[in-house]
Amino acid sequence: MDIEQAFGIVLKKYRLERSISQENLAFGAGLDRTYISLLERGKRRPTVNTLFAISKVLNVKPYKLIEDIENLVYINQD
Amino acid sequence: MDIEQAFGIVLKKYRLERSISQENLAFGAGLDRTYISLLERGKRRPTVNTLFAISKVLNVKPYKLIEDIENLVYINQD
């Protein structure tokens, strides 16, 4: 699996766990609603700064998101 | 400290620990020599994909780089 796909899956997982809409996540992170949609569908390769902004709203540490992404990219096949 | 500055410091730290030149790091990661220089000087905001590419060459897990960056951005004030 490639990195942007994994990012999208992890992002969506945390967002849904917290019952936040794409729109509210976008607002909190200073991003656009449609951009969150693009990220979740693996259509964009976010910068590290964007990762940090999103992490803050999701109340999860950036390294934890990256760790989950690594697990999808390098280990798990699910 | 902002994220791109922290990224540059962490990147340079790991690169020097491993005695790799900017040029060899760039080659290994499929990037340009001058771009590594820009990153180390905090002049660019790398994508998450770039983080992963660099991590591979430095033989350090991406989440570990991010953790170090967090420590600089959120904790230390130097």
Add this chain to the structure above:
DNA sequence: TTGTGACTAAAAGTCCGTG
């Protein structure tokens, strides 16, 4: 509430060079 195409502005990333 979200997916999507189409778009412009901005930034990533390359390639040339110098000191």
Add this chain to the structure above:
DNA sequence: TCACGGACTTTTAGTCACA
């Protein structure tokens, strides 16, 4: 070996109307 810069191409950031 690296900092630094100009000029460049490619991709992301960010926005809109619409389904």
